[in-house]
Amino acid sequence: xxxxxxxxxxxxxxxxxxxxxxxxxxxxxxxxxxxxxxxxxxxxxxxxxxxxxxxxxxxxxxxxxxxxxxxxxxxxxxxxxxxxxxxxxxxxxxxxxxxxxxxxxxxxxxxxxxxxxxxxxxxxxxxxxxxxxxxxxxxxxxxxxxxxxxxxxxxxxxxxxxxxxxxxxxxxxxxxxxxxxxxxxxxxxxxxxxxxxxxxxxxxxxxxxxxxxxxxxxxxxxxx
Amino acid sequence: xxxxxxxxxxxxxxxxxxxxxxxxxxxxxxxxxxxxxxxxxxxxxxxxxxxxxxxxxxxxxxxxxxxxxxxxxxxxxxxxxxxxxxxxxxxxxxxxxxxxxxxxxxxxxxxxxxxxxxxxxxxxxxxxxxxxxxxxxxxxxxxxxxxxxxxxxxxxxxxxxxxxxxxxxxxxxxxxxxxxxxxxxxxxxxxxxxxxxxxxxxxxxxxxxxxxxxxxxxxxxxxxxxxxxxxxxxxxxxxxxxxxxxxxxxxxxxxxxxxxxxxxxxxxxxxxxxxxxxxxxx
Amino acid sequence: xxxxxxxxxxxxxxxxxxxxxxxxxxxxxxxxxxxxxxxxxxxxxxxxxxxxxxxxxxxxxxxxxxxxxxxxxxxxxxxxxxxxxxxxxxxxxxxxxxxxxxxxxxxxxxxxxxxxxxxxxxxxxxxxxxxxxxxxxxxxxxxxxxxxxxxxxxxxxxxxxxxxxxxxxxxxxxxxxxxxxxxxxxxxxxxxxxxxxxxxxxxxxxxxxxxxxxxxxxxxxxxx
Numbered sequence: 107x108x109x110x111x112x113x114x115x116x117x118x119x120x121x122x123x124x125x126x127x128x129x130x131x132x133x134x135x136x137x138x139x140x141x142x143x144x145x146x147x148x149x150x151x152x153x154x155x156x157x158x159x160x161x162x163x164x165x166x167x168x169x170x171x172x173x174x175x176x177x178x179x180x181x182x183x184x185x186x187x188x189x190x191x192x193x194x195x196x197x198x199x200x201x202x203x204x205x206x207x208x209x210x211x212x213x214x215x216x217x218x219x220x221x222x223x224x225x226x227x228x229x230x231x232x233x234x235x236x237x238x239x240x241x242x243x244x245x246x247x248x249x250x251x252x253x254x255x256x257x258x259x260x261x262x263x264x265x266x267x268x269x270x271x272x273x274x275x276x277x278x279x280x281x282x283x284x285x286x287x288x289x290x291x292x293x294x295x296x297x298x299x300x301x302x303x304x305x306x307x308x309x310x311x312x313x314x315x316x317x318x319x320x321x322x323x324x325x326x327x328x329x330x
Numbered sequence: 331x332x333x334x335x336x337x338x339x340x341x342x343x344x345x346x347x348x349x350x351x352x353x354x355x356x357x358x359x360x361x362x363x364x365x366x367x368x369x370x371x372x373x374x375x376x377x378x379x380x381x382x383x384x385x386x387x388x389x390x391x392x393x394x395x396x397x398x399x400x401x402x403x404x405x406x407x408x409x410x411x412x413x414x415x416x417x418x419x420x421x422x423x424x425x426x427x428x429x430x431x432x433x434x435x436x437x438x439x440x441x442x443x444x445x446x447x448x449x450x451x452x453x454x455x456x457x458x459x460x461x462x463x464x465x466x467x468x469x470x471x472x473x474x475x476x477x478x479x480x481x482x483x484x485x486x487x488x489x490x491x492x493x494x495x496x497x498x499x500x501x502x503x504x505x506x507x508x509x510x511x512x513x514x515x516x517x518x519x520x521x522x523x524x525x526x527x528x529x530x531x532x533x534x535x536x537x538x539x540x541x542x543x544x545x546x547x548x549x550x551x552x553x554x555x556x557x558x559x560x561x562x563x564x565x566x567x568x569x570x571x572x573x574x575x576x577x578x579x580x581x582x583x584x585x586x587x588x589x590x591x592x593x594x595x596x597x598x599x600x601x602x603x604x605x606x607x608x609x610x611x612x
Numbered sequence: 613x614x615x616x617x618x619x620x621x622x623x624x625x626x627x628x629x630x631x632x633x634x635x636x637x638x639x640x641x642x643x644x645x646x647x648x649x650x651x652x653x654x655x656x657x658x659x660x661x662x663x664x665x666x667x668x669x670x671x672x673x674x675x676x677x678x679x680x681x682x683x684x685x686x687x688x689x690x691x692x693x694x695x696x697x698x699x700x701x702x703x704x705x706x707x708x709x710x711x712x713x714x715x716x717x718x719x720x721x722x723x724x725x726x727x728x729x730x731x732x733x734x735x736x737x738x739x740x741x742x743x744x745x746x747x748x749x750x751x752x753x754x755x756x757x758x759x760x761x762x763x764x765x766x767x768x769x770x771x772x773x774x775x776x777x778x779x780x781x782x783x784x785x786x787x788x789x790x791x792x793x794x795x796x797x798x799x800x801x802x803x804x805x806x807x808x809x810x811x812x813x814x815x816x817x818x819x820x821x822x823x824x825x826x827x828x829x830x831x832x833x834x835x836x
Contacts, residue, residue, distance in 0.1 A: 309562075444693075453710070585711060
């Protein structure tokens with residue numbers, strides 16, 4: 107399974123994160139998106155005429171939408187992550203997968219503008235992102251009142267993985283997360299999952315590791 | 331322009347040479363609008379807001395300019411000319427922080443285990459041993475030598491953990507070069523530079539640049555490794571208070587591990603390089 | 613920044629709660645071993661709860677390099693800075709500098725500490741130590757915290773009151789709204805709702821408060 111990948115892309119990170127959480131190895135092909143614009147090169151356009159990444163290639167199947175890639179990975183290797191227990195749960199997952207595109211188009215575009223100098227009307231992008239983040243906060247606070255920690259119920263699904271990256275990286279685009287306590291707790295729950303991996307801009311939850319004691323003697327000697 | 335002080339007559343990176351077009355790039359240098367473009371012959375040019383030509387140097391894959399009249403040539407990195415090195419333009423990353431804070435962070439190793447976890451550092455290997463720092467008067471640069479740190483994955487070419495040796499050099503108010511253990515070629519140093527374009531006192535464009543011995547890695551992997559490291563730092567840089575780098579002692583508490591930063595701040599103050607700095611503790 | 617000499621009106625009957633405290637967050641939003649950003653007037657706060665459950669409000673600034681401590685991590689009874697891992701314990705005292713594991717940090721390295729106390733599921737903060745504890749609201753439970761991009765007075769007026777503590781009826785529920793002045797002319801709105809409200813009633817309350825926010829912000833924008 108080959109993933110055409112860019113380390114700073116939140117959409118690529120969706121795929122890397124789910125693969126890590128379900129214990130699947132991906133064969134990563136780094137695409138020089140910035141500064142090289144390689145995603146717009148002829149070989150990449152031949153693979154994906156839309157000129158976007160990620161692209162997943164597996165046994166002749168080529169997928170170019172990150173949420174479709176999440177569905178595929180989950181369906182093949184970890185069906186629990188599809189969240190198909192009930193018609194309602196299935197619909198909630200679909201709802202949040204669609205919502206995640208709004209995050210990409212608002213918070214994601216604000217981040218690309220502020221960090222990588224991509225063009226865009228930054229005030230409009232932040233305005234749209236704030237609306238999306240407020241909706242997410244309201245939904246997650248309602249979920250908490252029902253004792254649920256995730257978007258479609260009591261366990262994480264691909265919906266959470268689709269929404270998490272652009273939300274966690276929103277501060278990169280000048281969108282502080284201070285006003286959203288339920289989002290903060292939801293992000294914490296995702297970051298605490300077994301097998302969780304970071305991407306640049308999302309720090310490790312160091313609290314999951316105990317405070318180290320004194321430095322081991324072996325290393326002290328080695329360093330001396 | 332007086333608030334620019336001595337920084338007015340220094341050189342700054344303002345574009346990546348390879349990316350330059352005739353259409354050009356409209357940007358800022360210490361608050362002043364400038365335009366960087368390629369002329370008909372493909373030569374880089376820079377003009378200020380009034381259309382006046384500014385001095386230009388094309389070096390290390392980047393275009394350099396100055397708002398004033400630099401007395402000195404732009405610094406050199408002799409290693410860049412060694413045959414066999416791969417020169418890596420990492421590309422721009424914008425950060426809402428003081429350009430001086432961006433440089434100071436680059437000089438710091440103690441944050442590796444917490445910010446670059448399991449790559450440049452990891453607990454419990456957090457100790458910073460004594461190293462040497464000096465301001466070299468002959469070249470007027472800050473140098474830190476004999477810096478050592480245990481790293482789980484020091485470079486794209488590193489397999490497993492090693493104790494990495496470092497040297498740091500501040501060669502201009504917003505530029506630093508580090509030399510670190512080169513895993514495939516132990517007798518040489520890998521060279522990683524941080525070129526910072528001060529847009530305003532609290533906003534900068536950062537252009538990392540590398541000259542590495544690494545025959546195996548794909549160029550894109552080298553670029554991405556450095557982008558990963560720098561973007562891990564970015565959220566820290568955007569959350570330091572105050573935004574301006576405090577040059578007076580008292581506002582922040584350094585330890586022995588911060589000797590390079592202390593020397594850098596002293597050197598900035600001595601030269602009046604205070605754009606992006608705070609002189610009186612708030 | 614705290615109007616200590618201005619007692620705040622609790623209800624129409626004229627009862628007052630003389631409080632020097634400012635509401636800053638809800639207890640449930642900062643669970644054990646976590647930290648969150650907060651504000652008290654011009655001060656940025658790191659509000660955090662230790663593993664054993666103790667709440668604290670400190671200046672949101674590591675004395676070492678000025679990094680926000682609210683981005684830090686909690687291990688046991690210590691809050692550590694994300695930048696260099698400096699650990700702070702009781703009274704804001706630095707107890708650990710990982711770069712010098714053998715060094716006992718000098719007493720002088722301290723994070724400024726504010727007063728923090730909890731009552732009725734609300735975290736209250738103050739610059740000095742107020743004489744009396746923060747107010748209790750029997751029969752009410754903390755519901756939601758939101759930020760409103762409008763002046764505290766405008767938010768209070770929309771709820772039909774003035775000051776910090778306002779009794780109001782929203783979506784048919786008798787609620788208490790605690791209003792916190794935030795920087796840049798914004799307001800924090802911390803809501804308490806009747807303890808035994810059913811989930812549907814609380815969903816309706818959530819929708820009502822979102823609608824109120826939209827109204828107040830639209831009016832503020834129109835006035836600007």
